[in-house]
Amino acid sequence: MANKTQPGYHLGFDLGGTKMLAVVYDDQFNAVGRNRIKTRGNLGVESVLQRLIGNIESALTDAQVEPSELRSIGIGVPGAVNMQTGVVLGAVNLAWKNVPVAETLVNHFQCPVQLLNDVDAGVFGESQFGAGRGATNVLGVFPGTGIGGGVVLNGEIVTGASQTAVEIGHIPAVPNGIRCGCGLRGCLETVASRLAIAGQAAQAAYRGAAPYLLEQVGTDISLIRSGVLAASIANGDSEVERIIKSACKYLGKAIGAMATVLSPDVVVLGGGLAEAMPELFTKYTSKAAEKSVVPILKGTFEVKIAELGDDASVLGAAVWGAQKSAS
């Protein structure tokens, strides 16, 4: 894919709710410089845009690259974007609505700028250089506080008419289940997100069914993160293992349904949970997905754990920016 792009440098940007990361890549997408600062969304749109520009300039300085050597900029945003116009339609974490990010950056850096959703950027990054490299069709599922999802079909990101497609976290999983943050009941997020898993694990710890977890972090959900969940299973908390297996079954069932529609080559599972417990997540999610996919598609896709970690989005944004600017 890199041969589609022009020689020079490409910038990838991961705009998060709390931090923003800029990475400068050479034309083979080797990282040659980076800079990370706090986002400070509370300071308002103009201030964050200035910080964004400053962060790019700091990354260029770190890479010893002149702004004039920059061929493209790709920005991953935590919200809905119009990829054609480069406008952030809405980003709840930043309290942004209709912010013309691409125009601001084009004016400043005088090079093409592409915007995309950060989860889409992560899935695209994995499809190019990570667990999905070599695959044509990739479904990405990232269980975290919620559950993010993205689809790359024939090398293109699927956005849908609303630019917010692949809300896999809100696929119905439990009939008449508990109410989800989105307003529906029984969404996948309510049973398979880290928040849902941590909630169940806290209850298990409280009633004495997860002694290691209780001893390590107590019953505070905010302290029950991926690493300690993995450690608790490794140290014999079988109830926590059961909770994770149950979440994987729900994930797998939803993935099977998605696979029936999309027929991916690879399903990439990412995020802290899946990366902390790779064997467990691959085995049980894959098993449930194979069980629920339409029989003619059994064995046609592989469930794999993401390989790029925290750099998936920033690299994906850079590659997307480079490809779209060259085409």
Ligand SMILES: [Zn+2]
């Ligand atoms: Zn929902």
